[in-house]
Amino acid sequence: MKLEKLIITVAVCGSAPMKTQNPGVPYSPDEIAAEALRSWQAGASIAHIHVRDPETGKPAFSRDLFSEVLDRIRAGSDMLVNLTTSGFNIKGQDVGRQRLIPVELGPDLCSLDVGSLNFRDGRVFENPPAWVELAAQKMREAGVKPEIEVFDMGHIRQAKDLVSRGLVDDPPYFQLCLGIPWGIDGTLDSLVEMRRRLPKGAQWSALGAGPLQLPLTTHALLMGGHVRVGFEDNLYLERGVKADSNARFVERVVRLAGLLQREVASPAEARALLKLAPR
Ligand code: MG
Numbered sequence: 001m002k003l004e005k006l007i008i009t010v011a012v013c014g015s016a017p018m019k020t021q022n023p024g025v026p027y028s029p030d031e032i033a034a035e036a037l038r039s040w041q042a043g044a045s046i047a048h049i050h051v052r053d054p055e056t057g058k059p060a061f062s063r064d065l066f067s068e069v070l071d072r073i074r075a076g077s078d079m080l081v082n083l084t085t086s087g088f089n090i091k092g093q094d095v096g097r098q099r100l101i102p103v104e105l106g107p108d109l110c111s112l113d114v115g116s117l118n119f120r121d122g123r124v125f126e127n128p129p130a131w132v133e134l135a136a137q138k139m140r141e142a143g144v145k146p147e148i149e150v151f152d153m154g155h156i157r158q159a160k161d162l163v164s165r166g167l168v169d170d171p172p173y174f175q176l177c178l179g180i181p182w183g184i185d186g187t188l189d190s191l192v193e194m195r196r197r198l199p200k201g202a203q204w205s206a207l208g209a210g211p212l213q214l215p216l217t218t219h220a221l222l223m224g225g226h227v228r229v230g231f232e233d234n235l236y237l238e239r240g241v242k243a244d245s246n247a248r249f250v251e252r253v254v255r256l257a258g259l260l261q262r263e264v265a266s267p268a269e270a271r272a273l274l275k276l277a278p279r
Helices: 027-042 063-076 128-142 151-163 187-196 210-223 246-259 266-274
Strands: 007-009 046-049 080-083 109-113 145-150 173-178 204-208 224-228 236-239
Touching: 007 027, 007 080, 027 063, 027 246, 046 063, 063 080, 063 210, 080 151, 080 224, 080 266, 109 128, 128 145, 128 151, 151 246, 173 187, 187 210, 187 236, 204 210, 210 224, 224 246, 236 246
Parallel strands: 007 046, 007 224, 046 080, 080 109, 109 145, 145 173, 173 204, 204 224
Antiparallel strands: none
């Protein structure tokens, strides 16, 4: 059986890891775009982007920062850009509206977190159903494909409801997020079960937190899914060895894919697999 080509997403910084933990973590738009482009050269076709305060590295959410990263990546590559709508650290009145700023910038994809989640550090990742529906609608209107992030089984149920009500265009595209406390645990059993529950015809990718990144992405690769790697999920190449760039993780996936005879998708091929219009 020939599996379809592998889409590699690189999540270059996320909102949590800091330079004190790994000096390679990018903060400024320039650094973030440079990491995305290094990863593109290594074989990644999608960059998942959060932005940071360039000085402090704290999670930021400004239109200007997102816009600069998007422009820099598009100026240097044909990579697909996936902007986060998770909105950590947004303060003030209308958090839900602010979280939709990235959609207005016209990236290729935006992450869409359908369910809420307790984090181990005490934070609650709140995604109220009314916001989720609004976000799905706005993405549809803007021609931005949602990357539906699910951290647990119930999130898949909720996503299927959105799909059945026509709020998400075909094929629905899922990011299965495993091993994040307190979402689903990062085991092969969990991954198999999540995939089994996806709606028919769905495209899917998987990520694993920390040391689970390598085993889970390898399982996904063998199962015909796509993969996400990068500093957002993991800072170490192996025990005690920090990656100096996101590109190192991408290079490793490309090596594994080669050994396992799975071809890697170019950005244009990723676009076709996700049924996105050519740019
Ligand atoms: Mg993210």
